[in-house]
C-alpha cells in the first residue's frame with residue numbers, strides 16, 4: 001500500500017475513534033491535513049472552535065498566524081502536514097487531560113511513521129510534553145532542535161500564545177527562521 005493510502009486509511013480510523021470521551025461533544029474529528037510526502041510535520045495541541053466545525057486543523061485565529069509564519073519563511077502550507085496531539089475538540093477549549101493525550105498518542109505516532117518527515121515542529125508546551133515526554137523542560141528546549149526516537153524535533157511556542165503576547169510573537173518569528181528542509 002502506498003503511503004498516501006495508508007494515511008487515508010489511518011484518518012478513516014481516527015474519524016471513528018472513541019478511545020476517550022472527547023468524541024461525544026465534538027462536532028467533527030480533526031485528524032490533520034497535508035500530503036503523505038510532507039518533509040515537515042507541525043504538531044499543535046487540540047482543535048478549537050473553527051477546526052471542530054470544519055474538521056480542518058489550524059484554520060482559526062491561531063491558524064492564520066501559523067499561515068503568516070509559514071508564508072514569511074516561504075513554506076507552502078499545502079506541502080507540510082499539520083495536526084495536533086488531540087484529534088477531537090475538548091469542551092470549551094479546556095486543556096486536554098492526561099488520559100485523553102494518552103489515548104490519542106497512537107494516532108499522531110502512526111502519522112509520523114507513515115509520513116517519515118525530516119523535521120517535526122512542536123507548537124507549544126502541551127505538544128512538547130506529549131511528544132518528548134522525558135521530563136524535559138519546554139522553556140529549555142524552545143527554539144532548539146532535539147532528537148528523539150532518531151527523529152529530529154524543533155520546539156517553539158504555540159501560535160495562540162503569539163496572538164496574546166507580542167513578545168512571544170516576535171520569538172515565534174525568530175524561531176521559524178530555523179525551520180527548513182533540504
Ligand code: URA
Nearest residue numbers: 044045046057058084
Ligand atoms: N490549535 C491547535 O493546537 N490545533 C488546531 O488544530 C487549532 C488550534
